[in-house]
Amino acid sequence: MDKDHAAPTQAVEMTGAEMIIRALKDHGVSHIFGYPGGAVLPVYDALFASNDLVHVLVRHEQGATHAAEGYARSTGKPGVALVTSGPGATNAVTGLTDALMDSIPLVVITGQVATHLIGNDAFQEADTVGITRPCTKHNWLVKDIKDLPRIMHEAFQIATTGRPGPVVVDIPKDIQFKKGMYVSPTEVAHRTYRPRTEPDAAAIEKAVAMMAAAQRPIFYTGGGIINAGPAASEALRELVALTGFPVTSTLMGLGAYPASGKAWLGMLGMHGTYEANNAMHDCDLMICLGARFDDRVTGRVDGFSPGSRKIHLDIDASQINKNVRVDLPIVADARKAIEAMVRLWKAKKCKPDAAALQAWWSRIDEWRARDCLAYRQVNGLIKPQYAIDRLYALTRDRDVYVTTEVGQHQMWAAQRFKFEQPNRWMTSGGLGTMGYGLPAAVGVQMAHPSSLVIDIAGEGSVQMTMQEMSTAVQYNLPIKIFILNNRYLGMVRQWQQLLHGGRYSHSYSESLPDFVKLAEAFGCVGLRASKPSELDARIQEMIDVRRPVLFDCLVDEKENCYPMIPSGAAHNEMILCDAEEESTQVSDAGKMLV
Amino acid sequence: MNRIERHTFAVLVDNEAGVLARVVGLFSGRGYNIESLTVAEVDAEAHTSRITIVTSGTLEVLEQIRAQLGRLVPVQRVVDWTIDKPSIEREMALVKVTGTGEKRVEALRMAEAFRARPVDTTHTSFVFEITGAPAKIESFIDLMRPLGLVEVSRTGVVAISRGPDPM
Numbered sequence: 001m002d003k004d005h006a007a008p009t010q011a012v013e014m015t016g017a018e019m020i021i022r023a024l025k026d027h028g029v030s031h032i033f034g035y036p037g038g039a040v041l042p043v044y045d046a047l048f049a050s051n052d053l054v055h056v057l058v059r060h061e062q063g064a065t066h067a068a069e070g071y072a073r074s075t076g077k078p079g080v081a082l083v084t085s086g087p088g089a090t091n092a093v094t095g096l097t098d099a100l101m102d103s104i105p106l107v108v109i110t111g112q113v114a115t116h117l118i119g120n121d122a123f124q125e126a127d128t129v130g131i132t133r134p135c136t137k138h139n140w141l142v143k144d145i146k147d148l149p150r151i152m153h154e155a156f157q158i159a160t161t162g163r164p165g166p167v168v169v170d171i172p173k174d175i176q177f178k179k180g181m182y183v184s185p186t187e188v189a190h191r192t193y194r195p196r197t198e199p200d201a202a203a204i205e206k207a208v209a210m211m212a213a214a215q216r217p218i219f220y221t222g223g224g225i226i227n228a229g230p231a232a233s234e235a236l237r238e239l240v241a242l243t244g245f246p247v248t249s250t251l252m253g254l255g256a257y258p259a260s261g262k263a264w265l266g267m268l269g270m271h272g273t274y275e276a277n278n279a280m281h282d283c284d285l286m287i288c289l290g291a292r293f294d295d296r297v298t299g300r301v302d303g304f305s306p307g308s309r310k311i312h313l314d315i316d317a318s319q320i321n322k323n324v325r326v327d328l329p330i331v332a333d334a335r336k337a338i339e340a341m342v343r344l345w346k347a348k349k350c351k352p353d354a355a356a357l358q359a360w361w362s363r364i365d366e367w368r369a370r371d372c373l374a375y376r377q378v379n380g381l382i383k384p385q386y387a388i389d390r391l392y393a394l395t396r397d398r399d400v401y402v403t404t405e406v407g408q409h410q411m412w413a414a415q416r417f418k419f420e421q422p423n424r425w426m427t428s429g430g431l432g433t434m435g436y437g438l439p440a441a442v443g444v445q446m447a448h449p450s451s452l453v454i455d456i457a458g459e460g461s462v463q464m465t466m467q468e469m470s471t472a473v474q475y476n477l478p479i480k481i482f483i484l485n486n487r488y489l490g491m492v493r494q495w496q497q498l499l500h501g502g503r504y505s506h507s508y509s510e511s512l513p514d515f516v517k518l519a520e521a522f523g524c525v526g527l528r529a530s531k532p533s534e535l536d537a538r539i540q541e542m543i544d545v546r547r548p549v550l551f552d553c554l555v556d557e558k559e560n561c562y563p564m565i566p567s568g569a570a571h572n573e574m575i576l577c578d579a580e581e582e583s584t585q586v587s588d589a590g591k592m593l594v
Numbered sequence: 595m596n597r598i599e600r601h602t603f604a605v606l607v608d609n610e611a612g613v614l615a616r617v618v619g620l621f622s623g624r625g626y627n628i629e630s631l632t633v634a635e636v637d638a639e640a641h642t643s644r645i646t647i648v649t650s651g652t653l654e655v656l657e658q659i660r661a662q663l664g665r666l667v668p669v670q671r672v673v674d675w676t677i678d679k680p681s682i683e684r685e686m687a688l689v690k691v692t693g694t695g696e697k698r699v700e701a702l703r704m705a706e707a708f709r710a711r712p713v714d715t716t717h718t719s720f721v722f723e724i725t726g727a728p729a730k731i732e733s734f735i736d737l738m739r740p741l742g743l744v745e746v747s748r749t750g751v752v753a754i755s756r757g758p759d760p761m
Contacts, residue, residue: 130612133615133624134619191608192608192670193667318662321654321658550600
């Protein structure tokens with residue numbers, strides 16, 4: 001950051017466009033993802049004159065928001081996107097909603113038509129604050145240059161504090177030209193917004209007492225721990241080491257506790273492990289840390305962990321008792337609350353009930369012995385699970401970041417790729433956005449230029465934002481797009497098989513591009529593997545080449561993703577791979593669920 | 595536990611552009627009911643507005659409504675008058691009744707009993723202004739129905755706590 005800019009300043013006169021750039025710098029922004037257009041040209045002009053902000057020109061505004069998300073998730077810093085009015089803003093809506101669902105801090109600046117044209121159906125006018133109100137944590141339309149610096153600073157404060165989320169600042173073109181006085185971030189604070197982050201001491205005390213008395217405890221951890229920063233993951237690891245309790249995590253929380261850790265049960269939920277889900281079902285104390293009892297996690301709510309007492313730590317009070325009633329809510333920042341638990345556990349010299357815990361681990365080991373992630377190898381065909389396993393084996397010793405698209409490949413990656421650290425796994429959890437992974441990889445690679453960034457993709461998803469390969473080429477970003485190509489929208493096909501009598505309505509791709517030729521057309525490297533015997537060498541080639549790669553991995557077209565809790569079932573009613581042939585009973589109520 | 599209850603919420607908000615849309619959008623987006631809604635600035639200096647919402651749902655839903663309202667950035671405070679503290683609820687209505695002869699006399703007599711005030715009078719019509727708890731207004735409207743009721747305009751409920759303490 002420019003030292004002169006970082007220092008608290010006297011009010012300085014400048015244009016609105018200059019204020020925007022100045023505010024970005026004052027908030028430590030080094031990268032922005034954007035796409036110019038008529039209503040943001042003054043900002044692009046100010047950007048032209050600024051040489052300490054890296055602007056990444058994407059190929060579609062959805063790509064800008066996902067790239068900003070990838071940047072944010074992998075760095076812990078807010079992601080920034082800059083787009084024009086009208087279609088620029090509406091194209092950003094998917095990324096905003098994605099960031100809202102997964103609590104990712106984004107500051108998205110949208111151009112708007114001049115204030116005197118607002119409401120006139122002007123060219124490229126859209127009601128951006130109206131459209132983005134339900135898909136942002138907060139948004140603003142700046143109608144007066146006097147408000148601009150304050151709003152820019154509030155935008156960063158709101159995006160990054162409390163439960164993080166996306167914000168939109170919509171700035172009409174005349175405001176970008178107007179001159180006004182800029183004030184620095186230190187001189188403004190939001191009038192009323194004060195998120196609560198300190199845990200209630202009495203609640204921590206109660207939680208520790210419940211933990212010390214537990215017979216069959218489990219930590220159910222989520223993205224809140226990732227969002228609370230690496231120190232929260234450290235605190236979790238210490239708490240697990242002190243207590244010896246088993247740990248499972250949601251899709252969003254992978255990496256907070258290391259997959260190599262002794263207490264790790266794997267991911268829970270619809271495609272979680274047999275041991276994690278059974279332990280959730282049979283536990284007597286559930287300690288939920290930074291997760292939100294999502295329907296993908298709970299399965300049928302009235303069959304969810306019926307015999308347990310539940311502690312729920314969340315920074316967002318509205319998550320408490322939303323889907324599942326809990327016995328002890330703790331509304332606080334995950335790091336602060338977990339650190340407080342660690343301190344109190346140590347101060348009170350708490351000891352877990354060793355005999356009970358040992359019996360509990362023996363039961364868990366029986367579930368583990370079921371080896372629920374096993375799959376059947378078939379000669380000559382690459383099983384998608386095998387492809388992920390080889391990808392992991394060949395990259396595990398590297399500095400690797402993984403993004404995904406949405407579908408079967410995403411679940412296989414979550415089940416099989418082992419994450420040891422937070423901020424290494426970027427996936428669209430809440431919204432389930434196909435097309436997320438490729439632009440997210442662009443954002444991750446911008447933030448970590450020398451790391452290995454892999455998008456584990458499906459051939460369906462990747463075509464939704466494929467044009468961002470061009471961005472990767474332009475900025476020499478050596479991202480690896482590893483496509484598990486089964487020619488089907490695999491998760492749709494799987495549901496059609498299990499729930500719709502095998503009527504594969506519009507889930508097969510009659511025509512696909514030749515991904516190797518497509519890679520060449522983009523100016524990057526195309527690789528293909530169709531036999532298990534050639535997979536390792538091709539993956540190695542992908543890793544070794546310092547250019548963007550599209551990897552077309554042709555896999556078994558009919559493989560299903562197991563284990564699976566079918567819709568409307570409880571945690572202890574999983575379908576396992578070897579039970580696949582048995583008919584799957586899905587209740588009519590279950591069929592209604594997504 | 596699944597019984598539907600009706601609760602009255604007061605929501606103190608920063609009076610900024612779009613704040614009402616945020617509150618209303620929250621209700622429609624999450625499928626909550628709005629039975630009545632009133633809003634006005636209550637402190638011009640502090641730019642604070644007060645929204646009073648009557649809504650219905652199970653206790654779980656009502657708890658969620660309160661928490662979701664509290665999460666909106668411009669929302670300063672949320673009070674559930676139905677459970678937090680004793681309160682008074684009042685509503686005002688303008689009620690137009692037309693008719694002549696016996697019915698007209700009867701309408702005026704009823705209005706007096708309800709302390710409803712005629713604020714517009716012609717040879718064939720009255721507009722009554724009535725203030726009270728929503729139930730009182732309901733019964734007044736019911737009584738006017740056979741006497742030539744043609745139109746009703748209601749403000750929706752406003753509420754305030756009893757006793758010396760503020761919200």
